[in-house]
Amino acid sequence: MLAFRRLVTKLLKETKFFSRLYVLYSWCLISILKIISLGKTKKTIMFVSYGGKQVSDSPKRIFDLMQLDPFFKDYRLVWGVLDTDKYSEMGYDVVKMDSINYFRTCISARVWITNSGIKRYTNMKGNRTFFVNTWHGIPMKKIGKDEVSVKKSPLFQKKWEEFATADVNLYYTDYDYKILKHVFNANAESMKRMGLPRNDSLYEKANTDKIRQQLGIPSDKKVILYAPTVRGNQTESNGSNDFRVPIHLEKWAKELPNYVILFRAHYFVNKVLEDQNKLFYDVTDYPSLNELMQVSDLLVTDYSSLIYDYSILQKPIFCYAYDFDAYKAYQGLYEDDVDKKVPNFIQTEADLIDAIKNVDVKSEKRKTHSFYMRYIGENTRDSGKRVLATIKEAIQ
CATH class of the missing domain: 3.40.50.11820 (CDP-glycerol glycerophosphotransferase, N-terminal domain)
Structure with missing residues (x-):
């Protein structure tokens, strides 16, 4: 059907x-x-x-x-x-x-x-x-x-x-x-x-221990939320849009042993072409996106509006734009200099891994706050x- x-x-x-x-x-x-x-x-x-x-x-x-x-x-x-x-x-x-x-x-x-x-x-x-x-x-x-x-x-x-x-x-x-x-x-x-009313709960304290338990996240692991947007140019002739995660999980497991990845697909995506394992959790069907944001330590996304919502939490944000030129040509972006506007604009997997390994939370908080003030602003609770x-x- x-x-x-x-x-x-x-x-x-x-x-x-x-x-x-x-x-x-x-x-x-x-x-x-x-x-x-x-x-x-x-x-x-x-x-x-x-x-x-x-x-x-x-x-x-x-x-x-x-x-x-x-x-x-x-x-x-x-x-x-x-x-x-x-x-x-x-x-x-x-x-x-x-x-x-x-x-x-x-x-x-x-x-x-x-x-x-x-x-x-x-x-x-x-x-x-x-x-x-x-x-x-x-x-x-x-x-x-x-x-x-x-x-x-x-x-x-x-x-x-x-x-x-x-x-x-x-x-x-x-x-x-x-x-x-x-x-x-x-x-x-x-x-x-x-x-957006959906963002109200991001200003509230979450029971992150309970969320981690529900998701089965080990207590000694930090959490990466990876939430890319849909690629319309990957839609099949039957209208299906399947997404293959553009990272090498074996490499991530070796380079980032203290992290797990929560993967959240766009609601237009029909199937995620990746198996769940000890590193990778497909949480596309988890009922609360806000809870996933709150339980995570940092966000990896691309051209998704989630990048703006996440700034409310004042946590590190990485824009992983591995297909930037192709996506800009196909879909179009509202700002030509988006690569200079987002907190961290990264185009290669190696640079992304390196940035996560060497993340400075205090410095990133300042970047995220500046981004928040530009696109969310005060008095929106x-x-x-x-x-x-x-x-x-x-x-x-």
Whole structure:
């Protein structure tokens, strides 16, 4: 089923005939469902995270806060997910993504909360629907209509148009404000400097001993979190995106015997082509990315937005850009001098190993703090509470 879904997505993205057929179908379906609903809204709040792949990220943080707030006790809090069995067994109220029930629930919902899109290329937002787009990170790589692949696809351009109808689009500083406002085609009033709710817990103390125990990390080992972004140019013809870890584990085990690697793949990656061993832990499915950040001693990433989130922790950051020129040519980056902006820009495996072996934590903390002030800034804590207050003011 997942392979079929990936193939359909690829066809919609790359084939004008299929994309136009889908737009016609969805327009007819939504029009019928809107007529049936009579324009009425219910006390329902719809959550979608990463296209229904997870119950996570900023929508989950807002969901948790709503469950504790008496204001929302009469509201139905429902998640759009791909795997309804998995999440219903975990106690969540769920609907199947892209089902008629999903569209019906969205049309009648009073509030939408998503980090990656909810409208599924349709025109189903009602006049009384309050739409919160948290997005899922500060962009280093080009996104949306700035991507070459999106420019070629009328349907995927339409996907990005949905954020122009959001009542709230979140950002951190002038850097991501300019990018997101442009990509979302958003009006200035919808842009709210509240940061990302998912990052609130990074300011809180974590029980790292418990997390280490859950992950099976030996007490005498330091922890490297390796979290690269997806490579769109590695996508197969069937839409699958498999990732082979670009490091030699035998060499790392020899050169860095006091470390283990927690590997976290991007949510677009379908398969990690590496076996788990005493050095390498595939934690892609671990439910809390924030806990992985908190338990780690340093971050190795590349063009992922995680590089900005991690700066909150004031720990060493290494940007391992082994394919920098190729990636910049294929995907594009928003800053030409990103190699001078990140705390440590490294292009070879040997240099990366050497940098980790000789890391000066105090010096790196100063670098990370400077990076944090540039892209995150002060007064961005308690994002979830501020978003919640904005929603309550809009719907009460």
